[in-house]
Amino acid sequence: MGIVFAAAVRKPSQSEVFDGQFMSWTGFNGEVFALTADDSNPAxxxxxxxxxxxxxxxxSSSSPLTHGEELISYHIPTRPVFxxxxxQARAAADWRTRHASFFDSIDPHFEGEWTVxxxxxxxxxxxxxxxxxxxxFQVDPFVTGYAIIGLELSAPQPLWRGPRLRRTFLGAEARADFIPDKPGDIYYLSSSSPFTLASIDNPGNEPAYLTWTVNGPLTSIRxxxxxxxxxxxxxxxxxxSLTIDTDPAAQFALLDGRDVTADLGFQLFGPVPVGGTSPLLIQAEGTGSVVTELTPLYWRAY
Structure with a gap:
């Protein structure tokens, strides 16, 4: 007879706090519902x-000349959500109002946003x-004051999005000296970096595309x-300001809000790879700045 040894489940110490994950829903109409608070309705x-x-x-591909398969690529289809x-409510009128308000915020075509x-x-x-x-409906909610409803949704874009990462880079002529030239000058501190030191991190699980914002005056821009x-x-x-969104789902260029995608012409847009810090090429003449924005893409909500 085999014997299986299993470690006992460790209980968290008093110094460890588990509050649960906050979840909310922002409907396509802008209405917001907390889903995991003590007074959430629905909960x-x-x-x-x-x-x-x-x-x-x-x-993948396979060949009778070799064992196994060669893995070529993968694709993540639409994500099902449940x-x-x-x-629940104390009065039938309140139940009706809350139920209607929540389901009126969900649409089969226009997207809302689940936040975790x-x-x-x-x-x-x-x-x-x-x-x-x-x-x-197994029971009448207008008699019991509650109903448990299983809601099916889907994510056409199946990757979770993290907080947007933003960095600003300054042209050589735009940077002020740290040490003042004469008494009375103001010290200048900036969290920005010069064009020559431009780089960005991608902490996500998938490559992600940049949005570039070029603030003039700048010429000979690469x-x-x-x-x-x-x-x-x-x-x-x-x-x-010139904004260039390189995401294949968008890919547009706007100069002060005017569409200049055609003026930009054919370009090769590449994503920022996953992991570590990637150097960026920013070359331009003038006293302007360049802002980069990246939204990390994740497989999971945490």
């Missing part, structure tokens, strides 16, 4: 789906409703990550 119950690893469809929710965590640990996932019309270089063939004047 999230056990059995939430969509927080952990997504489905990954792996593409929320077990309880709606707070502050720098918060991650967000955009969701739409997946309705099959077959929910059964921007890039890896071997993907953007050549801007026109100047950005003083007081103007």
């Amino acid at each position: 999230m119950q056990r059995g939430v789906q969509g927080l952990h690893m997504p489905q990954m469809v792996v593409r 929320w077990p929710l309880i709606f 965590g707070k502050g720098e640990n918060a991650r967000r996932l955009s969701l739409v409703g997946s309705f099959d019309g077959n929910h059964p 921007l890039g990550v890896g071997g993907a270089i953007i050549e801007v063939a026109f100047p950005v004047p003083s007081g103007s």
